[in-house]
Amino acid sequence: MRNIPNPFSLIILLVLLITLSNFFTVHRSEIKSAKTQSELNKLLEVISRPSATENQKSLLEASKTSDSKEFYRRVKEEAICKNKVRIGGAGDGGKYVCNPQNNEQHPNTKEKYAKINGQLFSGRIPDQLKISDMMVKSGKKSVELMKIDIEEGEHTALEPFIKEYSVCQIFIEIHGTPAKHLEMLQKIAKNNYRIFNVDPNPTCPLCSEYSMIHENCMEQFEVIPLDLVVPN
Structure with a gap:
């Protein structure tokens, strides 16, 4: 007697096929842009992860504990930069930059900085020196790449700055x-x-390096947006 397929099994199979089809349809452009098998594997791993709601809930739960390593592990990437370059050493202080070659400075800017070798501002941030003071003195209105390593001063110094500049x-x-x-x-x-990018500091258990990009700059630096992980 021939076995008759279970209708419930057929429904599950159909749903699975539809889900896979939708997945590859939505992310077709990202998948095609992957240049190597390792890039493709990384991309598939990231975009097939749990839902944004689940990731946000997981991160929120981890923030209520004292386990820093577990917290860092649950901070997922919210955007894919296929060309991340580490600027600085492998230990403390190094930062990952997305597509730095896409940040071409104006020739006049290059010439000025070559002559003066940059500008030096000295003072404890934000008590003695505000980041915005540097912008005022330098006459700049925007920043392409910004490195912040100011030993807890980031908690009060950064937010006012990125609201203004x-x-x-x-x-x-x-x-x-x-x-x-x-x-x-x-x-x-x-x-x-x-x-x-998330890179826990190897010498400071309560420190971690985070690389972030503004949504308005993602096209310039060839970044693919993903689901948001940091809960509101």
Whole structure:
């Protein structure tokens, strides 16, 4: 006697096929843009992860504990940069930049900086020196790449600055408990930044490096947006 397929099994199979079809349809452009098998594997791993709601809930739960390593593990990328370059050493202080070659400075800017070798500002941030003071003195209105490593000063210094000035990429070391990390990440996220790299500091258990990019700059630096992970 011939076996008759279980109708319920057929429904499950049909739903699975539709889901897979939708998945590859939605992400066709990203999949085609992957240049190597490792890039493709990474892309498929990221875009097939749990839903944004599940990731946000998981991160929120981790922020209520004292386990920093677990918190860092649950901070997922919110954007894919296929060409991340580490600027600085492999230990403390290095930061990951997205497509730095796409940040071509104006020839006049290059010439000026070559003559004066940049500008030096000295003072404890934000008590003695505000980041905005540097912008006023330099006459600049926007920043392409911004590195922040100011030993807990980031918790009060950064948010007012990014509300006033346009910044494309932020590379920041955040200090403190998981709760303090989440609070700082939320401040930055509210200003339309997405995380594209997380790199826990090997010498400071309560520190982690985060690389972020503003949504308005993603096309310039060839970044693919993903679901948001930092909860509101």
